[in-house]
Amino acid sequence: MIKQITSAANPLIKQIRALERKRTRSETGLFVAEGARLVLEAEAAAVQPETLLFTAEARQRQAVTALVERFDRSGVQCIETSERLLSQITRRENTQNVVAVYRQRRQSLRALDATSHRLWVALEEVRDPGNLGTILRTADSVGAGGVILLGRCCDPFSFECVRASMGSIFAVALAEAELSELQTWSQAAGGAIIGTSLRARGRHDALPSQSGPRIVMMGNEQAGLSAEAEAACDHLVRIPMRGQADSLNLAVATAVMLYSLWGAEGYPGARP
Template sequence: MKSVRGLSRRSVRRRTGRLLVEGPQGVREAVRFAPGRVVDLYVTDEAAQRYAEFVEPAREAGIFVHRTSDEVLAAMCDADTPQGTAAVVEWAASDLESVLAAQPRLLVLLTHVRDPGNLGTVIRGADAAGADAVLVSDASVDVTSPKVVRSTAGSLFHLPIVTGLDIDATLAGLAAAGVRRLAADGAGERTIDDTELTGPHVWVMGNEAWGLEEQTRAACDEVVRVPIHGHAESLNLAMASTICLYASARAQHA
């Protein structure tokens, strides 16, 4: 119980190379898309019956399935209500070279994102929009934190996630690979409706509070804004990212 609970701390996750997945949706996707990385599965008696759709395949795949009580599960997990199931999973981060070698058409680069919910929601939105990978700067929140993992709703196991990136070096690498760099910023002269989105490109997103740093905007090929037609001052980072990604998906799948 203590070893699982310890995964709520970044130092333990880094030392063990493991993360904690809480709740049926995230656990189901881990079992479906990364069964070889699932170390242990914890379920209550009720959850074992309710979620047999992934509990039984987990057993068949040789994953250790442990029966536990609600009280013990709550003590192990970071979430207040883990909904009867949790899993310990080995983390497998991707690398930029592998992503670029696959000739991606749609990427998102997150610079200095600090809110776990925002990061997880962007990963989920990128997955839904069919992005090829999510790139995360070294100054951003830890992707393996329980709050980020929960907010991805399982999308963490659907597409490559590259972490710990130096922003300047990453932008240079993307340019060398022929990927256009689009800085998403409210100060952009061009809107997403007037931007060419059919070719390979990356959306570069800034911090929730101050947006993109000037040197990052200057290093991009274009600065693009999401038009605001009402009185809202700005859009939430996750919302803006999803709008940009879906504009790209619409252009590329037209």
């Protein structure tokens, strides 16, 4: 049954607004995604929201009407509300007129089969949610198996990260692990951990062929990989630079690495 809520004092609206805070997201295991496009992408990945909020104007679009009807039939809590309340939830003036609340999906590293994909991404101490979201999107684009977070990383379910992922938050597996776990996991699958470092001599596009999975490990935006992480790598490489810039943005560098490795195999599985 579709409900209508127009008051900011409504308990449900208060609960959803509180998901802006990391502590509330951690306690509830929930997060917010904005926009009909992201909701449709989640549905395509067989992920349904717990709550769907939308404006009367949004329901004038046929795609949104059909979406609301499908979710209502399947038991999703569907709420018609105002643009003002959606703006309060998302903290944006020009907010999307469809917002959904989802349950977070995290996996243990042991639950992921390293041999199921040729490429994986591991991130050590990544702090910028925009970078993390963009890396999720890139990992999705190359068909990587998942993104593994090492150490104290930013929250992948923050508003900023979910926005930057453009829906890939629903398509890419997410795991958290210790560096030692990653090493054991990679070795058991006959894999290779590939890291980038300014101290490396070999180029990123001159790696030896590898039959097992490749885990691209990238470091913190400011400090790069820690000494421990570099020591855990099977290969350390550097991306050549020519101009005055001394480094690439983390998300850009990760994309360079992933596309280089995928391209070295002829882009298998690429869409025509």
